[in-house]
Amino acid sequence: MENTALLEVRDLRVEFRTREGVAKAVNGVSCTVHAGQTLAVLGESGSGKSVTAQAVMGILDSPPGFVTGGQVLFQGRDLLTMGEEQRRRLRGAKLAMIFQDALSALNPVMTVGAQLAEMYQVHRGMSGKEARARAVQLMDRVRIPAAKERVNDYPHQFSGGMRQRIMIAMALALEPDLIIADEPTTALDVTVQAQVMDLLAELRREFNMGLILITHDLGVVADVADRIAVMYAGRIVETAPVHQLYEAPAHPYTRGLLDSIPRLDRKGQRLHAIKGLPPSLTAIPPGCPFNPRCPRAQDICRTDRPPLFPVAAGRTSACHFWKDTLDAR
Amino acid sequence: MPEPEQREVIGSGSGGAMSMASGEAESLKGGPLPGSADSGKARSLWSDAWHDLRRNPVFVVSALVIVFLVLIAVWPSLIASGNPLQCDLARAQDGPRPGHPFGFDAQGCDVYTRTVYGARASITVGVCATTGAALLGSVLGGLAGYYGGWWDGLLSRLADVFFGIPIILGGLVFLSVVTGASIWPVVGFIVLLGWPQIARIARSAVVTAKQHDYVQAARALGAGDARMLLRHIAPNAVAPVIVVATIALGTYIALEATLSFIGVGLRPPTVSWGIDISNASTLIRNSPHMLLWPAGALSLTVLAFIMLGDAVRDALDPKLR
Amino acid sequence: MRADGEAIGEAILEVRDLVKHFPLTRGVLFKKQVGAVRAVDGISFDLRRGETLGIVGESGCGKSTIARLLVNLERPTAGRIRYRGQDIGKLSGGALKAVRRNIQMVFQDPYTSLNPRMTVGDIIGEPFDIHPEVAPKGDRRRRVRELLDVVGLSPEHINRYPHQFSGGQRQRIGIARGLALRPEVIVADEPVSALDVSVQAQVVNLLERLQEEFDLAYVFIAHDLSVVRHISDRVAVMYLGRVVEMGTDAEIYEHPTHPYTQALLSAVPVPDPAARQRRERILLTGDVPSPANPPSGCRFRTRCWKARPKCAEVQPLLEVPSWLEEAGGPAAHPSACHFAEERGVVAGA
Numbered sequence: 001m002e003n004t005a006l007l008e009v010r011d012l013r014v015e016f017r018t019r020e021g022v023a024k025a026v027n028g029v030s031c032t033v034h035a036g037q038t039l040a041v042l043g044e045s046g047s048g049k050s051v052t053a054q055a056v057m058g059i060l061d062s063p064p065g066f067v068t069g070g071q072v073l074f075q076g077r078d079l080l081t082m083g084e085e086q087r088r089r090l091r092g093a094k095l096a097m098i099f100q101d102a103l104s105a106l107n108p109v110m111t112v113g114a115q116l117a118e119m120y121q122v123h124r125g126m127s128g129k130e131a132r133a134r135a136v137q138l139m140d141r142v143r144i145p146a147a148k149e150r151v152n153d154y155p156h157q158f159s160g161g162m163r164q165r166i167m168i169a170m171a172l173a174l175e176p177d178l179i180i181a182d183e184p185t186t187a188l189d190v191t192v193q194a195q196v197m198d199l200l201a202e203l204r205r206e207f208n209m210g211l212i213l214i215t216h217d218l219g220v221v222a223d224v225a226d227r228i229a230v231m232y233a234g235r236i237v238e239t240a241p242v243h244q245l246y247e248a249p250a251h252p253y254t255r256g257l258l259d260s261i262p263r264l265d266r267k268g269q270r271l272h273a274i275k276g277l278p279p280s281l282t283a284i285p286p287g288c289p290f291n292p293r294c295p296r297a298q299d300i301c302r303t304d305r306p307p308l309f310p311v312a313a314g315r316t317s318a319c320h321f322w323k324d325t326l327d328a329r
Numbered sequence: 330m331p332e333p334e335q336r337e338v339i340g341s342g343s344g345g346a347m348s349m350a351s352g353e354a355e356s357l358k359g360g361p362l363p364g365s366a367d368s369g370k371a372r373s374l375w376s377d378a379w380h381d382l383r384r385n386p387v388f389v390v391s392a393l394v395i396v397f398l399v400l401i402a403v404w405p406s407l408i409a410s411g412n413p414l415q416c417d418l419a420r421a422q423d424g425p426r427p428g429h430p431f432g433f434d435a436q437g438c439d440v441y442t443r444t445v446y447g448a449r450a451s452i453t454v455g456v457c458a459t460t461g462a463a464l465l466g467s468v469l470g471g472l473a474g475y476y477g478g479w480w481d482g483l484l485s486r487l488a489d490v491f492f493g494i495p496i497i498l499g500g501l502v503f504l505s506v507v508t509g510a511s512i513w514p515v516v517g518f519i520v521l522l523g524w525p526q527i528a529r530i531a532r533s534a535v536v537t538a539k540q541h542d543y544v545q546a547a548r549a550l551g552a553g554d555a556r557m558l559l560r561h562i563a564p565n566a567v568a569p570v571i572v573v574a575t576i577a578l579g580t581y582i583a584l585e586a587t588l589s590f591i592g593v594g595l596r597p598p599t600v601s602w603g604i605d606i607s608n609a610s611t612l613i614r615n616s617p618h619m620l621l622w623p624a625g626a627l628s629l630t631v632l633a634f635i636m637l638g639d640a641v642r643d644a645l646d647p648k649l650r
Numbered sequence: 651m652r653a654d655g656e657a658i659g660e661a662i663l664e665v666r667d668l669v670k671h672f673p674l675t676r677g678v679l680f681k682k683q684v685g686a687v688r689a690v691d692g693i694s695f696d697l698r699r700g701e702t703l704g705i706v707g708e709s710g711c712g713k714s715t716i717a718r719l720l721v722n723l724e725r726p727t728a729g730r731i732r733y734r735g736q737d738i739g740k741l742s743g744g745a746l747k748a749v750r751r752n753i754q755m756v757f758q759d760p761y762t763s764l765n766p767r768m769t770v771g772d773i774i775g776e777p778f779d780i781h782p783e784v785a786p787k788g789d790r791r792r793r794v795r796e797l798l799d800v801v802g803l804s805p806e807h808i809n810r811y812p813h814q815f816s817g818g819q820r821q822r823i824g825i826a827r828g829l830a831l832r833p834e835v836i837v838a839d840e841p842v843s844a845l846d847v848s849v850q851a852q853v854v855n856l857l858e859r860l861q862e863e864f865d866l867a868y869v870f871i872a873h874d875l876s877v878v879r880h881i882s883d884r885v886a887v888m889y890l891g892r893v894v895e896m897g898t899d900a901e902i903y904e905h906p907t908h909p910y911t912q913a914l915l916s917a918v919p920v921p922d923p924a925a926r927q928r929r930e931r932i933l934l935t936g937d938v939p940s941p942a943n944p945p946s947g948c949r950f951r952t953r954c955w956k957a958r959p960k961c962a963e964v965q966p967l968l969e970v971p972s973w974l975e976e977a978g979g980p981a982a983h984p985s986a987c988h989f990a991e992e993r994g995v996v997a998g999a
Contacts, residue, residue: 044848161937194933198931219918265922273855542762543762545763546827549754550776550777551781
């Protein structure tokens with residue numbers, strides 16, 4: 001791990017202005033990623049994890065989405081104050097993104113080879129022939145069998161797992177320093193999911209990239225992440241190194257998530273479900289956003305919003321009763 | 330079995346989580362229905378739609394305009410005392426004057442009286458042709474979409490054939506064979522040309538609706554074809570048909586005018602906006618008032634129907650409530 | 651032949667050699683068949699009263715087709731589905747309607763399985779409209795309110811529309827609709843996979859509570875092996891239209907003998923970072939072959955590390971392998987592999 005952070009997000013705020021009102025999707029998110037590190041951002045739908053990624057990448061649909069505050073420092077430079085032209089040149093070259101749905105992220109009327117080659121032609125000014133040769137190399141690199149023949153196929157001619165590999169190839173094409181993967185394996189079958197995650201982890205090591213993995217799957221996180229940030233209602237509620245988080249969560253929401261999933265390796269009794277639903281982003285409860293669903297909630301939780309308390313070295317928790325939660329183990 | 334200990338009372342908006350011994354509780358949240366409490370009375374889509382429509386100013390205004398137009402179409406003498414066929418060539422193209430607020434046309438007929446009397450033919454043609462085309466089109470298209478197979482193939486090709494007929498040429502041939510003083514040959518021709526458009530829309534809407542799981546769910550419950558079509562598919566497929574039909578209504582009235590213009594549509598002594606618009610179009614520089622009034626009446630009518638269609642479509646979509 | 655765990659009750663559903671092929675056609679007006687997708691290709695199982703049979707497999711293995719066959723949304727190409735002795739694939743009219751009362755379905759997607767233009771009261775009450783003999787007209791509204799209460803929703807919400815509910819609540823509405831006719835069997839096709847993690851547990855718990863309360867038998871179809879283990883008494887693992895291994899949850903998860911089951915289990919990410927190093931991962935190569943053109947013999951052989959010439963020639967049957975039966979123990983359960991062999995792959999097991 002290096003001293004300077006590859007990406008540092010400070011107090012990022014995003015809101016969506018819709019007819020129904022203002023939805024506060026991201027409410028002061030701060031996190032850092034170092035080169036060669038995998039940060040998993042864990043959350044349910046509506047937790048703001050994907051919006052955070054889009055704001056960092058600068059691909060937020062605006063309107064209705066607006067970044068209303070904060071800084072996104074990438075290698076020391078603030079992406080949010082940078083000109084759009086400059087930012088676009090960074091995208092793809094220095095930071096890249098992998099989406100959940102590869103079929104809709106790839107252009108259906110262009111061959112995959114042409115789409116890969118385009119990256120080199122646009123960003124590197126290579127000739128068509130040279131770019132095409134690189135495209136084949138790249139497809140080989142993400143282990144697409146018979147890359148030479150398949151370079152002229154269209155996206156729909158590939159299986160889901162293969163398409164996700166092509167997405168990864170596109171993200172890797174210019175050897176970026178940071179990759180953001182938004183639910184990269186959610187749409188895939190479990191045996192294929194394992195292949196793709198392995199590939200991603202291997203490439204991350206090889207290129208010494210930073211990886212932000214956005215997911216709702218506690219299993220995937222445990223498999224590949226170094227650090228975890230748990231999001232709830234647009235906030236990070238807990239950050240920790242992966243082992244410590246699973247061993248002893250310091251936030252009741254994390255605890256609840258871990259208790260509510262059925263385990264493959266043991267047959268339990270009734271699942272301990274978290275009661276209630278995540279709040280609507282247009283009406284986030286005052287105090288701690290988790291308080292209506294929290295078994296530990298006290299009066300203070302309904303009035304005072306907990307900041308991220310330092311819990312241990314490299315660990316934070318946004319719970320007034322983090323100590324009790326930790327000790328409850 | 331552990332039963333829920335307490336339930337949230339509706340109307341309080343969000344919050345109020347209920348607790349359940351088995352730990353499966355959910356706080357019941359969701360926007361309360363505007364302007365209505367969840368009372369014990371059963372409600373249906375149609376009663377809810379009517380409830381909404383009565384409070385929608387767009388609907389109220391367009392419905393009032395349409396009611397007014399229909400009234401004068403039936404009883405033009407309510408607001409016009411003159412005779413649209415009594416003309417005085419001496420007054421040809423004269424401007425407005427007391428008792429004749431819209432002026433006179435090229436034949437010296439009173440434009441106000443003719444505009445009022447023209448409503449009958451234009452609206453009858455428009456409404457009848459739209460109703461006919463929409464009924465024929467949605468029934469044929471809907472059945473094609475629902476049953477599929479050879480019936481679908483046959484119908485789609487048939488629709489293609491009708492699509493290919495050029496309007497003017499078709500009108501010339503059809504209306505010179507089927508003639509008569511009444512408006513019905515024109516209505517019949519428009520229905521004949523108009524249904525394939527509606528049928529295509531209806532077919533694709535039904536094919537889309539058919540694929541939804543709730544249709545499968547109804548089938549798994551043992552629902553028959555009639556229930557599936559009327560209760561599950563039709564309400565979810567009707568919106569695009571309504572939109573296309575209301576837009577078509579305007580074009581049908583204009584089509585009637587076109588046919589009248591080339592001399593195969595309505596013929597004098599029938600009075601219609603189409604005839605008057607085509608007569609006025611050559612004299613627009615000298616006497617714009619001749620065009621202005623029948624064209625204005627036509628636009629108002631078309632707009633009223635389109636707005637009505639829009640309001641009905643929105644009312645049938647609970648998501649917009 | 652085998653100890654199948656505790657027998658819960660008599661078999662109410664018997665599936666024998668079930669086959670469903672979907673013809674592939676060309677041409678618009680004159681269609682001709684150019685092949686067939688062999689979605690389900692010879693499947694047999696029993697479902698006993700009050701038990702849960704889990705069916706797992708990856709996409710395209712035919713598990714959803716089984717669901718649609720069981721509730722008669724599709725007719726089998728061959729084979730039988732017998733509900734209390736009647737072959738439901740051959741019924742029609744009133745007799746089919748009567749059987750449908752007893753086999754109901756819960757769908758995967760809570761957003762498309764409820765008619766957006768019907769109120770919740772109409773959705774849950776529709777079964778009574780279709781089967782008026784179940785509840786007299788005046789009583790239906792009360793029954794609907796009761797059902798809402800049973801699935802943990804407020805009866806006050808009877809006049810709301812589906813879009814006013816969250817995904818988990820919609821799934822409860824779908825479950826209430828399935829329960830309305832008091833069926834004996836509920837076929838649930840991926841009932842929780844569209845839901846958020848914290849809401850999944852609520853719905854799984856609800857399904858378990860309802861099973862006890864109404865003595866339901868479930869066919870629980872899912873791709874999530876953890877959820878299936880949690881809820882199932884017995885588990886069938888499917889691959890390309892066939893069941894490759896079947897047994898109690900402990901037999902399948904702790905003593906798998908089919909290579910595909912082993913690979914599948916080993917690929918599931920376990921939410922325990924400590925197990926990361928301990929775990930032995932079997933990474934399969936390649937993709938699932940097309941069900942329109944499945945491999946000869948054993949269908950898994952193209953991805954199997956154990957494949958030998960015999961696998962391409964002889965189709966392995968789903969039965970207890972003789973060498974495992976002799977040894978006895980939990981590994982002696984039906985497994986369609988010529989070289990079946992126990993291998994524990996679940997960390998912590």
